[in-house]
Amino acid sequence: MRQSAPPPCCTFIHLGRVDAMLSPQSRRFRRPLVRTSPGTAAMSIRLALYQPDIAQNAGTLARLGTCLGLELHIIEPAGFPVGDAGFRRAGMDYLDRATIRRHASFDAFEAWRLAAQARLLLATTRGAVPYVAFRFAAGDVLLLGRESAGVPEPVHAAADARLLIPLAAGTRSLNVAIAGAMIAGEALRQLGGFPAGAAA
Numbered sequence: 237m238r239q240s241a242p243p244p245c246c247t248f249i250h251l252g253r254v255d256a257m258l259s260p261q262s263r264r265f266r267r268p269l270v271r272t273s274p275g276t277a278a279m280s281i282r283l284a285l286y287q288p289d290i291a292q293n294a295g296t297l298a299r300l301g302t303c304l305g306l307e308l309h310i311i312e313p314a315g316f317p318v319g320d321a322g323f324r325r326a327g328m329d330y331l332d333r334a335t336i337r338r339h340a341s342f343d344a345f346e347a348w349r350l351a352a353q354a355r356l357l358l359a360t361t362r363g364a365v366p367y368v369a370f371r372f373a374a375g376d377v378l379l380l381g382r383e384s385a386g387v388p389e390p391v392h393a394a395a396d397a398r399l400l401i402p403l404a405a406g407t408r409s410l411n412v413a414i415a416g417a418m419i420a421g422e423a424l425r426q427l428g429g430f431p432a433g434a435a436a
């Protein structure tokens with residue numbers, strides 16, 4: 237069942253905020269917050285999930301975000317309580333350093349994005365532009381669709397670009413976290429945005 241009561245919206249949350257939604261048992265595994273509000277690295281992009289269905293995929297993308305220095309935006313309602321056991325298991329202790337921003341609705345997300353003057357790049361199996369042919373810019377938001385249904389038409393239409401990972405004939409789609417990782421990798425390669433310390 238989808239969660240019907242999203243949070244007030246639009247403040248960065250870290251584990252302190254997520255913790256409020258955890259059981260006392262889950263809270264035992266919390267580690268101290270070590271990063272407060274790093275924002276987006278100068279030559280980086282942001283990840284966004286449209287009403288994600290599967291906690292483990294969102295947790296995996298939160299871990300990816302921590303490792304690559306990418307904000308993760310979650311557009312609610314999600315199909316799970318953000319911070320639930322599956323989310324934490326996939327995100328592991330990387331969640332302590334993740335920068336996650338929750339938006340109560342797509343409209344709320346759009347209000348933030350327009351204020352941030354960031355382009356919206358939709359990863360979609362209905363995309364027209366192969367992602368490796370696209371020229372990324374710092375601050376771009378890469379939006380990933382729901383596991384079950386992608387995104388609705390108005391969200392599709394709101395995107396500044398629709399990016400495709402070309403697949404073999406007869407196959408339908410990739411796991412959302414894998415699709416996000418592939419496109420984010422190409423964006424960071426173009427922007428020189430991999431974290432310092434990574435091998436050249």
Ligand SMILES: C[S@@+](CC[C@H](N)C(=O)[O-])C[C@H]1O[C@@H](n2cnc3c(N)ncnc32)[C@H](O)[C@@H]1O
Binds near residue numbers: 385
């Ligand atoms: C499992 S897929 C969704 C499948 C859904 N039935 C659809 O048609 O959109 C989840 C998300 O992963 C991303 N994705 C998966 N495969 C992709 C591909 N080949 N190209 C671009 N994005 C992809 C998209 O953001 C998609 O909405």
